Amino acid sequence: MTMTAPDPVAPDPKVDRALTRRRWLGRLRGGSAGRPIWRQPIAVVALTILGGWLLVAILAPLVAPYDPLAQSADTYAAPSAAHWFGTDSLGRDIFSRVVHGARLSIPLALAIVSLALLVGGLLGLVAGYLGRFADEALMRLTDLVFAFPQIILAMAVTAAFGPNTRNAVLALVIVSWPVYARVIRSAVLSMRGDDYLSAARLLGVGPVRALRRDVLPNSIGPAIVLATLELGNAVLLLAALSFLGLGPRPPAAEWGSMVALGSQDLSMWWVSVFPGLAILTVVMAFNVLGDALRDRLDPRYAKGR
Amino acid sequence: MSVSPRRLRAGALALATLAIISTTACTAGGSGGNANGGEAKTLTVNTSFVLKTLDPGRVYEATGLTAVHALYDTLLTFEGSDVGTPVPALAESYEASPDAKTFTFKLRSGVTFSDGSLLTADDVVFSLNRLKNIKGSPAVTVSELSVSKTDDSTVVVTSATPNPNVPVVLAMPSTGVLNAEVARDNGAKDGADAAQGDTAQQYLDTNSIGSGPYVLKSYEPESQVVLEANPNYWGDKPQFERVVLRNMDVQTQKLTMQRAESAEISLDISGKLLDGLPESLQTSGVQDTVYFLFLNADPAVSDVTANPKFNQALRAAIDYQGIAALYGEGAAPGAGLVAPAFPGTLPESEASTRDVAKAKALLAEAELTNPTVKFNYPAITYKGVDLGTVATKVQGDAAEAGITLELNPQPLTTFLDEMRGGKSPLGFTPQSLNYPVADSLINNMAPGQATALRSGWTVERADPAVVAAGEKVTETLDLAARATAMQEWQRLMNQSSPYIVLASNSSTVVATADLTGADYSAAGWQVDVAAVGRR
Numbered sequence: 001m002t003m004t005a006p007d008p009v010a011p012d013p014k015v016d017r018a019l020t021r022r023r024w025l026g027r028l029r030g031g032s033a034g035r036p037i038w039r040q041p042i043a044v045v046a047l048t049i050l051g052g053w054l055l056v057a058i059l060a061p062l063v064a065p066y067d068p069l070a071q072s073a074d075t076y077a078a079p080s081a082a083h084w085f086g087t088d089s090l091g092r093d094i095f096s097r098v099v100h101g102a103r104l105s106i107p108l109a110l111a112i113v114s115l116a117l118l119v120g121g122l123l124g125l126v127a128g129y130l131g132r133f134a135d136e137a138l139m140r141l142t143d144l145v146f147a148f149p150q151i152i153l154a155m156a157v158t159a160a161f162g163p164n165t166r167n168a169v170l171a172l173v174i175v176s177w178p179v180y181a182r183v184i185r186s187a188v189l190s191m192r193g194d195d196y197l198s199a200a201r202l203l204g205v206g207p208v209r210a211l212r213r214d215v216l217p218n219s220i221g222p223a224i225v226l227a228t229l230e231l232g233n234a235v236l237l238l239a240a241l242s243f244l245g246l247g248p249r250p251p252a253a254e255w256g257s258m259v260a261l262g263s264q265d266l267s268m269w270w271v272s273v274f275p276g277l278a279i280l281t282v283v284m285a286f287n288v289l290g291d292a293l294r295d296r297l298d299p300r301y302a303k304g305r
Numbered sequence: 306m307s308v309s310p311r312r313l314r315a316g317a318l319a320l321a322t323l324a325i326i327s328t329t330a331c332t333a334g335g336s337g338g339n340a341n342g343g344e345a346k347t348l349t350v351n352t353s354f355v356l357k358t359l360d361p362g363r364v365y366e367a368t369g370l371t372a373v374h375a376l377y378d379t380l381l382t383f384e385g386s387d388v389g390t391p392v393p394a395l396a397e398s399y400e401a402s403p404d405a406k407t408f409t410f411k412l413r414s415g416v417t418f419s420d421g422s423l424l425t426a427d428d429v430v431f432s433l434n435r436l437k438n439i440k441g442s443p444a445v446t447v448s449e450l451s452v453s454k455t456d457d458s459t460v461v462v463t464s465a466t467p468n469p470n471v472p473v474v475l476a477m478p479s480t481g482v483l484n485a486e487v488a489r490d491n492g493a494k495d496g497a498d499a500a501q502g503d504t505a506q507q508y509l510d511t512n513s514i515g516s517g518p519y520v521l522k523s524y525e526p527e528s529q530v531v532l533e534a535n536p537n538y539w540g541d542k543p544q545f546e547r548v549v550l551r552n553m554d555v556q557t558q559k560l561t562m563q564r565a566e567s568a569e570i571s572l573d574i575s576g577k578l579l580d581g582l583p584e585s586l587q588t589s590g591v592q593d594t595v596y597f598l599f600l601n602a603d604p605a606v607s608d609v610t611a612n613p614k615f616n617q618a619l620r621a622a623i624d625y626q627g628i629a630a631l632y633g634e635g636a637a638p639g640a641g642l643v644a645p646a647f648p649g650t651l652p653e654s655e656a657s658t659r660d661v662a663k664a665k666a667l668l669a670e671a672e673l674t675n676p677t678v679k680f681n682y683p684a685i686t687y688k689g690v691d692l693g694t695v696a697t698k699v700q701g702d703a704a705e706a707g708i709t710l711e712l713n714p715q716p717l718t719t720f721l722d723e724m725r726g727g728k729s730p731l732g733f734t735p736q737s738l739n740y741p742v743a744d745s746l747i748n749n750m751a752p753g754q755a756t757a758l759r760s761g762w763t764v765e766r767a768d769p770a771v772v773a774a775g776e777k778v779t780e781t782l783d784l785a786a787r788a789t790a791m792q793e794w795q796r797l798m799n800q801s802s803p804y805i806v807l808a809s810n811s812s813t814v815v816a817t818a819d820l821t822g823a824d825y826s827a828a829g830w831q832v833d834v835a836a837v838g839r840r
Contacts, residue, residue: 071701073627089577089631089694090701159716163684245684250712251697264691267581 036296043292049285057102064096068253076268086270088261094270097253098278104254105282108169109234115173117227120180121220125211127181128188128219135185142178150175151240158246165248168241172234179230180223187219225294232286239279255279345568346546348820348837351561352572354552356526360509361481362435365442365739367831370478371572372530372550374830377481377515380410380429380460381472385824385836386591388741389648391472395424395482395516396460405467405782410475412458416539418484419513419520426454431485431495433462438499443479446740450474469782470742477740478830484514518543518835528552532834544838555689558815562586567819568839572831575813576689577633585818590635590811593646593827594688594737596695597639598805599729603761607730609678611761613801614671615708620805621664622706625657628698629808632690639806641795642736642750643743646827648784649791650743657799657806664706677709681723682733684714688810695807696733727759735810741828743791744778750804751775751794760803771797 037043056063072091079086085094127138145153157171191197200210239256241247243263248254255275262272356368364373381391381399393399396410416424433452437444449465464471474480483493491512492504513521516539519532532548545568553561558571559578565586579588600610600619609615625638641651668676682696693714700710710731715723723729738745749756752767752775764772774794781787798804814832816823822836 069701071698075630090698163714163716245693245714250693250714251700261691261694264686264694265577265580 037292040292042288046285046288046292049281050289053102053106053282053285056099057106060099060103064093064099066093066096068092068097068100069251076271079270085274086268088258088271089265089268094258094274097258098255098274100253101255101258101275101278104165104248104252105235105238105279108165108238109231109282112169112172112176112234112238113227113231115169116176116230117180117223119173120177120182121184121223123177124181124184124223125188125216125219128185128192129207129211129215131189131192138181139185142181145175145178148175151237154237154241155244155246158241163246163249165252168238168247171241172237175237176230176234179226183223183226184219187222188215191215191218221297225290225297228293229287229290232283232290235279235282235286348545348548348568348570348834350548350550350570350572350832350834351553351558352550352831353554353558354526354550356530356552358506358510359513359521359524359530360441360506361432361479361483361515362439362503362509363441363443363506364479367572367829368530368550370829371831371834372521372532373478373481374517375519375532375548375834376513376517376521377478377483378416378517379476379478379480379482381476383476383741383826383828385822385833386589386826388473388646388826388828391476394476395429399472401469401472403782405469405471406464408462408464408471408475409455410460410462412460413539414458416516417537418487418516419535419537420484420487421537422484422486424482424484424516425457426460427457428482428485429460430454431488431493432482433480434495435483435488435493435499435503436479438495438497439503440500441479443477446474446477446479467782469784469787470744473742474740476828481515481517483509484516487514519548522547543835545834548834562815562817565817567817569817570820570823570832570837571815572812574689574815575633575635575811577631578689579634579813579815582815586815587818587820587823588813588815589823589825590813591646591825591827592635592637592809592811593644594735594812595639595642595644595809596733596735596807597642598699598807599724599732599734599760600803600805601727601730601761602763602766602803603727606728606761607678609673609676610730610803612671612673614667615673615676616801616803616805618664618667618671618673618706619703619708620657620799621660621667622703622708623657623699623805623807624659624702625807626659627702628695631695631698632808632810635811635813637809639808641792642746642798642804642806643791643795644738644809644827647738647741647743649788649795651792651795655796659702661706664708668707675707675709677711678731679713680710680731680733681713681715681720681729683717683720685717687735688812690810692733692735699733699807724759727761729760733807738827739829744787747775747778747791747794750798750802752802757803762803768797768801771801 070092074087075089075091077083077087083093083095085098087093123138127135153175154171157174158167161167161170197210197214200214238247239259242254242256243260247256250257255278258275259272262268352368354368355366357366358364359369359372361373361377364370378395380394380396382394384392395413395416397413399408399410401408412426418424430452433447437447437450449468450462450471452460452462454460462471462475488505491508494502511524518535518538518540520535522531522533524530529552530550534543534546555573555578559574562569562571562574563583575590600616601607602611604611629636629638637645637653638656640653640656643650680696680700682692685692696712700712703710724732748754751757752762752772753764774797778787778790778794781790812825814823814825819840821838821840823832825832
């Protein structure tokens with residue numbers, strides 16, 4: 001058996017995929033068709049917003065004019081020069097709390113998505129590569145998780161373990177790993193019979209090395225796109241959990257719980273609107289960025305345009 | 306596939322979050338408003354339903370009490386917002402024996418049930434015996450009472466122990482008098498074994514067989530309860546032909562009342578939610594709920610909270626005025642355990658005050674540096690106030706005195722389990738009375754009593770003066786003297802008990818301007834719908 005050379009006129013999709021190994025990184029720079037991601041205005045806006053939030057999170061103590069936990073007698077003050085976003089029922093500065101909230105929401109979302117990607121990715125690789133029983137068992141497990149709406153399952157898990165930051169993250173990892181497992185599994189499945197893998201096996205390459213050197217690099221692209229899209233979802237789910245009192249414990253400045261506090265009295269609109277806008281911008285930015293990435297990285301989208 | 310469903314879902318969730326923050330705009334466009342438009346004879350009462358049954362022998366929930374009070378008459382009742390002096394209803398007069406054990410009621414003559422048949426002493430005896438013997442939730446109030454008739458218009462109620470509050474108990478909606486004959490025909494029992502044999506609840510949920518100003522027209526426990534004027538009512542006919550109790554969440558109640566023009570009442574808008582209501586609406590509120598902290602007195606649970614110096618320091622650290630402000634209109638800083646609505650409350654001039662320097666000195670005296678305690682509270686909104694906000698305020702106040710409280714919001718059931726198990730080192734809870742007699746506080750919260758033991762407060766750990774003051778209240782039979790003894794007990798409780806009263810808060814009836822008699826009552830029924838009229 002010999003490896004087939006690529007036919008530039010009518011490419012065999014399987015062979016093509018084999019030979020585009022690691023090309024997804026190249027695509028990011030605009031390798032095949034279309035503009036690179038940083039030439040797309042909307043993606044640039046998203047990247048700028050996220051960069052801004054990242055900076056705010058890192059420099060929070062310098063950016064925030066007040067201690068986010070300090071209470072004062074100046075309760076329910078409307079937005080003004082002294083309090084840009086106003087104050088809440090306990091006289092805490094909402095601008096400072098929103099700024100410090102970035103330190104919770106963004107790293108936690110990153111943690112949730114990376115953990116879910118790690119767990120889901122590993123299980124997906126194993127399921128796809130080994131097939132048979134391992135595949136059946138793992139896919140039925142994902143079915144089980146998919147059977148519940150994400151937020152309901154996450155609420156059940158947090159309520160069972162006790163509401164705090166660690167358990168909220170754990171719950172969101174539990175509800176979100178199956179998507180990655182599915183995506184990676186199907187990528188692995190589609191390349192399982194590929195000639196270059198058979199060739200590698202004939203050359204005596206073991207399964208662990210094959211997974212690491214050949215399978216993973218070719219299947220991780222779509223999962224990375226998905227992870228970027230899911231980052232927004234993670235911010236949102238985390239906010240929803242803390243809105244329901246199942247997230248980081250008070251008095252932590254978490255955007256979801258700040259929205260919840262404000263929703264009790266909507267005539268003081270600033271209490272919930274500003275943390276709500278923070279959630280909105282981060283979620284939208286992650287979604288737009290994820291879309292742009294997918295357009296670049298997923299061959300189905302890249303070739304369709 | 307050009308649009309990923311996952312992305313759509315994420316987008317939808319983002320929009321949902323925005324929707325939460327702009328609910329005003331969204332719901333204002335929805336349905337609502339006064340459903341009775343042209344029907345001038347209908348009174349609409351909006352409330353978030355807490356409703357399990359309309360059987361007087363079993364009713365224990367707020368919405369049920371409002372309806373049952375309008376359907377069934379009791380021997381005595383309360384007028385308006387007063388809960389201190391029972392006034393005649395079915396009984397035109399009563400006499401109490403000096404030992405406060407025997408109460409003789411003279412029944413009004415010519416009272417008929419809604420079906421036209423005559424109400425007699427037999428009906429009263431049957432109804433009270435049934436209440437006691439079916440052992441439903443409200444039976445605790447009459448468990449020590451027995452009832453008999455001497456003739457067709459005289460009923461004698463005897464209490465096993467001296468109890469000057471029997472007349473108050475007999476004004477509670479659960480003591481409402483049923484038509485015994487009809488009740489028996491539909492499975493009601495009053496014997497000692499009635500707990501097993503009584504099958505009348507289903508019938509009584511959908512039919513009323515009382516002598517009250519209204520009769521039950523329809524019962525839909527999820528959406529609405531409709532009452533119609535009783536054509537055979539023995540007293541003055543109520544002004545409204547129909548009363549509709551509508552199930553409605555509190556935010557919608559607020560929006561509805563903002564646009565209501567006439568004959569509409571809401572029962573759950575209280576605290577901060579009252580802000581922003583139109584000036585034209587009238588409100589009637591009574592401070593009937595107290596909110597307090599409980600510290601565990603058992604060193605095995607926490608040697609910090611069990612330390613009397615820490616107890617004193619935390620008392621001094623709290624900004625009671627500031628906490629009352631969090632509750633909004635109609636709240637007051639904590640004085641004693643008895644809410645201002647009830648006899649025996651402490652005057653507002655005795656409200657607790659803040660002294661951070663004293664708190665710090667007490668901590669130094671006890672050699673407690675940065676004491677740290679886990680602070681449990683139920684993650685709920687109660688009467689328009691988020692308990693988490695109050696807990697966070699307490700935490701901030703304590704921090705200024707050098708006390709670290711670790712906030713631990715819990716689902717209500719978890720909180721109650723931990724409290725009942727006596728495991729909470731420090732907790733925070735609201736308390737309302739089930740009937741307007743403060744004595745039950747002593748039965749529960751005095752050293753060694755059930756609730757006190759949950760905070761590890763045994764008689765051995767308590768100041769003997771508190772124990773004695775509690776006993777004095779129970780022994781005092783004259784109601785005025787009893788109220789004074791109650792105040793003395795609370796003053797001593799404020800010095801060393803595990804309870805720190807933060808504030809008291811009102812329940813409020815909000816009504817359109819055209820109504821009269823829409824007074825909040827702390828007697829259980831919230832508002833006497835039959836007393837509501839038009840200007």
